[in-house]
Amino acid sequence: MRCDYYEAEQCRSCTLLEVPYTNQLARKHARAREALDDVPTVWEEPLASAQAGFRNKAKMVIGGTVEEPRLGILRPGGAVQDLRECPLHEPAVAGALPVLAEFVTAARLVPYDVATRRGELKYVLVTGSPSGELLVRFVLRSTESVPRIRKHLAWLTERLPHLAVVSVNLHPTHSAVLEGEEEIVLTERALLPMRVGDVEMYLRPQGFFQTNSQIAAALYRLAAEWTAGLPYRAAWDLYCGVGGFALHLARPGTEVIGVESSAEAVAAATASAAETGVGARFEAGDATTFALNSREAPDLVVVNPPRRGIGADLAGWLESSGVPHVLYSSCHVDSLARDLAAMPSLRPVRAQVLDMFPHTEHFETLVLLKR
Missing domain, CATH: 3.40.50.150 (Vaccinia Virus protein VP39)
Structure with a gap:
């Protein structure tokens, strides 16, 4: 690869x-x-x-600015390296990442800055099902941005027709932990079907599924x-x-x-x-x-x-x-x-x-x- x-x-x-x-x-x-x-x-x-194209999930650190967000990994010193074109992700996940970057700008979600401990959006977590449906989670410091996410959700769904579940995870503390305990589901559906062979399995926003x-x-x-x-x-x-x-x-x-x-x-x-x-x-x-x-x-x-x-x-x-x-x-x-x-x-x-x-x-x- x-x-x-x-x-x-x-x-x-x-x-x-x-x-x-x-x-x-x-x-x-x-x-x-x-x-x-x-x-x-x-x-x-x-x-x-x-x-290549085998990872069904992307755990993207958010950095940069509202106008030019970065989705990727945290580098030494606190800057974020954008990895939107990482070849490991399944096609549905890879295709969603550029759209989610646009959504950050459209919904005015301020990226969290590790050095200054300011900003709201810490991570965007994306999981793709074998059928190509998507579960997207926004990890935020507070509920401040939730109304704007709700407001622009129709735009996001239009751009990502296979988007099934969207949620917000609240993670107010400054720590290396990926997510907090409270989850707010913003869509009617809360379960992502993950069909494996003849068995229909389901994934909730805070559930675990093999990568x-x-x-x-x-x-x-x-x-x-x-x-x-x-x-x-x-x-x-x-x-x-x-x-x-x-x-x-x-x-x-x-x-x-x-x-x-x-x-x-x-x-x-x-x-x-x-x-x-x-x-x-x-x-x-x-x-x-x-x-x-x-x-x-x-x-x-x-x-x-x-x-x-x-x-x-x-x-x-x-x-x-x-x-x-x-x-x-x-x-x-x-x-x-x-x-x-x-x-x-x-x-x-x-x-x-x-x-x-x-x-x-x-x-x-x-x-x-x-x-």
């Missing part, structure tokens, strides 16, 4: 861009095998991604294939997000429960289950607390934790629970290796690297464990 920003040294986020893609895959596969070197398992060939829709679909498909022959009657999807694994693993005669700390994600997952008729239910809460407080263990547990992994408490519970199978989806092989070391009775029988984040050192690893 060729990138003008990279060549001009304006953005070096894609640290492996100069490495041929086949070598990137081999490097990640070797990295995962090395991290799990003490754990014998059968490794599938790594799953490749599209090399690479192509690889997310493969991840859920592999989970269903790898567990198809397992005789589970009860399954848990811990750190379930919007319910991707639970919705794909539910089948007649099974009880599937998803647990996620984000109430927004749980609401989206519940809507997906109701819309598709899938027999899965979802709860908002801490995954470890849920497991430790449960009276009985299920036949299958899926864990898809953040980079820190599942931690000693949950790993210890899984080790002693008697759960016959665990499906672990990891975005960080070092925490995966640490967690597997704490569960010696659960041995990996199958593993695969999925390249969720091309041109970087990051990737997803799926591992099936059997007691």
Whole structure:
């Protein structure tokens, strides 16, 4: 993939861009095998991604001025490097960014200046669905700009006909955190359909969905294939997000429960289950607390934790629970290796690297464990 920003040294986020893609895959596969070197398992060939146009979301820092806004990344010193033509974004997302820059000017949204701590608009967050619909979020310091956003929303919808959901997130504090707790939905619709294979999933403004829709679909498909022959009657999807694994693993005669700390994600997952008729239910809460407080263990547990992994408490519970199978989806092989070391009775029988984040050192690893 060729990138003008990279060549001009304006953005070096894609640290492996100069490495041929086949070598990137081999490097990640070797990295995962090395991290799990003490754990014998059968490794599938790594799953490749599209090399460009694969990111379904853009998290753009806003800088510059009302008349000449910049949408991109924060550079050392506080200036914003505009990245509207980043080749990583899906076409629908990429096509929306220039229009959103015009909207900043039309609605007179003052970009937030990190150095002076003045201004209103901090970020514009855009997510594209597999069908090309869009969810757009404006992260603001206060509600001062909300009336103007409402006033110009018809103009924005006319320019972006596939715009489905628009919201404002209030983030009043000066911090490196991306968003605040309060969300104001400005459109009739609050859910963005994210169809993956035969399953219609939904995303709310504060929900989480995998960054690479192509690889997310493969991840859920592999989970269903790898567990198809397992005789589970009860399954848990811990750190379930919007319910991707639970919705794909539910089948007649099974009880599937998803647990996620984000109430927004749980609401989206519940809507997906109701819309598709899938027999899965979802709860908002801490995954470890849920497991430790449960009276009985299920036949299958899926864990898809953040980079820190599942931690000693949950790993210890899984080790002693008697759960016959665990499906672990990891975005960080070092925490995966640490967690597997704490569960010696659960041995990996199958593993695969999925390249969720091309041109970087990051990737997803799926591992099936059997007691």
